[in-house]
Amino acid sequence: MPHNATPLHAIPVVTVSAGLRAGELSGNAPTLLREIAEMLRRLLATDAGSAIDLQALPLTPADLIWLRARLGEGEVAVTLNADGDSSLNETACPGVWWVTHRNPQGAVVSEFIEVAYVPDVVRAPREDVVIGLESLESLSAELS
Amino acid sequence: MPHNATPLHAIPVVTVSAGLRAGELSGNAPTLLREIAEMLRRLLATDAGSAIDLQALPLTPADLIWLRARLGEGEVAVTLNADGDSSLNETACPGVWWVTHRNPQGAVVSEFIEVAYVPDVVRAPREDVVIGLESLESLSAELS
Numbered sequence: 635m636p637h638n639a640t641p642l643h644a645i646p647v648v649t650v651s652a653g654l655r656a657g658e659l660s661g662n663a664p665t666l667l668r669e670i671a672e673m674l675r676r677l678l679a680t681d682a683g684s685a686i687d688l689q690a691l692p693l694t695p696a697d698l699i700w701l702r703a704r705l706g707e708g709e710v711a712v713t714l715n716a717d718g719d720s721s722l723n724e725t726a727c728p729g730v731w732w733v734t735h736r737n738p739q740g741a742v743v744s745e746f747i748e749v750a751y752v753p754d755v756v757r758a759p760r761e762d763v764v765i766g767l768e769s770l771e772s773l774s775a776e777l778s
Numbered sequence: 779m780p781h782n783a784t785p786l787h788a789i790p791v792v793t794v795s796a797g798l799r800a801g802e803l804s805g806n807a808p809t810l811l812r813e814i815a816e817m818l819r820r821l822l823a824t825d826a827g828s829a830i831d832l833q834a835l836p837l838t839p840a841d842l843i844w845l846r847a848r849l850g851e852g853e854v855a856v857t858l859n860a861d862g863d864s865s866l867n868e869t870a871c872p873g874v875w876w877v878t879h880r881n882p883q884g885a886v887v888s889e890f891i892e893v894a895y896v897p898d899v900v901r902a903p904r905e906d907v908v909i910g911l912e913s914l915e916s917l918s919a920e921l922s
Contacts, residue, residue, distance in 0.1 A: 664921045671918060674911040678904070704917060709860045710900055716853045727914055728906035751907070752896045756854055760822065762872035763895070767818040770871055773848060774815060777808045 656695045663697040666747075667704060673749040674729055683750030685733070698745075705730060714755050718743070722753045800839045807841040810891075811848060817893040818873055827894030829877075842889075849874060858899050862887070866897045 666686070673684045688698065706726025714720040718737045725732055731753050733746040748754075810830070817828045832842065850870025858864040862881045869876055875897050877890040892898075 664918065667914060667921070668918050671911060671914045674907060674914065678907060678911070709858055711857050711859075712900070713855050713857075714853055715855075724902070727910035728902035729910060751902050751904070752900055756856070756896055756900055758868070758872035758895050760895070763818060763822060766871035766873060767815060767822070770811060770815045770818065774808065774812050777811070 658694055659696050659700060660692060660694050662691065662693055663701045663704075666691070666693075666697075666701060670705075670727075670730055670747060670749065674727075677729060677749055677751070681751075683748065683754070685746045685748040688745040688747060702732060705732065712753060712756055720755065722748070722755065802838055803840050803844060804836060804838050806835065806837055807845045807848075810835070810837075810841075810845060814849075814871075814874060814891060814893065818871075821873055821893055821895070825895075827892065827898070829890045829892040832889040832891065846876065849876065856897065856900055864899065866892070866899065 669686065673686075676682055676684065693701075702725075708724030708726050708728065710724040712722040714722070718735065719740075720733065720735045723732045724730070729749055729751060731748040731750065733748050733753065734742055735744045735746075737743050813830065817830075820826055820828065837845075846869075852868030852870050852872065854868040856866040858866070862879065863884075864877065864879045867876045868874070873893055873895060875892040875894065877892050877897065878886055879888045879890075881887050
């Protein structure tokens, strides 16, 4: 999970009017593109990744489709199978990842844009590598 | 592609006898497990990743099946779609990735074991992030 989320109040979006339908653009998506650019500048300057929780913002389904089309498709896709599937798809904008978490029944439970050289979940934690090495050493000892 | 391959002469395998069939174990796979453990120790000590080219070693198909079963399946899988598909599957041993590159016709062209916190190809290169940011800024300027 992204550990360094951009504070939502920092993104100057307007509230989606109650009358707006799913197929209509709220006008907030271009603001989000500018926010992503700012997140990329921060990544380049400080190596710090960050993420936007798309469900916490006043975006319509049409906004998400518009945004995804503008960001495009990249070459790298990551799937994570742990208590439901997650997909992390690199966009055509390197360093910008579209992240979707699903529950074991396949329903989307959260959706993020993560800005990072590598999404957090892909990195093997050092402590896990230590434990895995111990298992491998035990296995090698049994075999010899 | 892994940039830091283990020199093959450093892995003390024996030559597969000409009479060995595809379904037979050559006896080399346990040696490879010990080599992978050594690569993990190096990763933990120096952060340096490394890789073994499985096609450059005297391994039978049965050896590869045996090895893959011993390493197990992890939670993370990466696909890379660029001039043929590549898959990078984390094994149950964190930091050990089974990497398969295919040509556009789907045939396996190379197979590696990569030892790294994150496989090289997943990381967005900094220079690509700079170029992507410029595109995003142009797009934002057009929209405003």
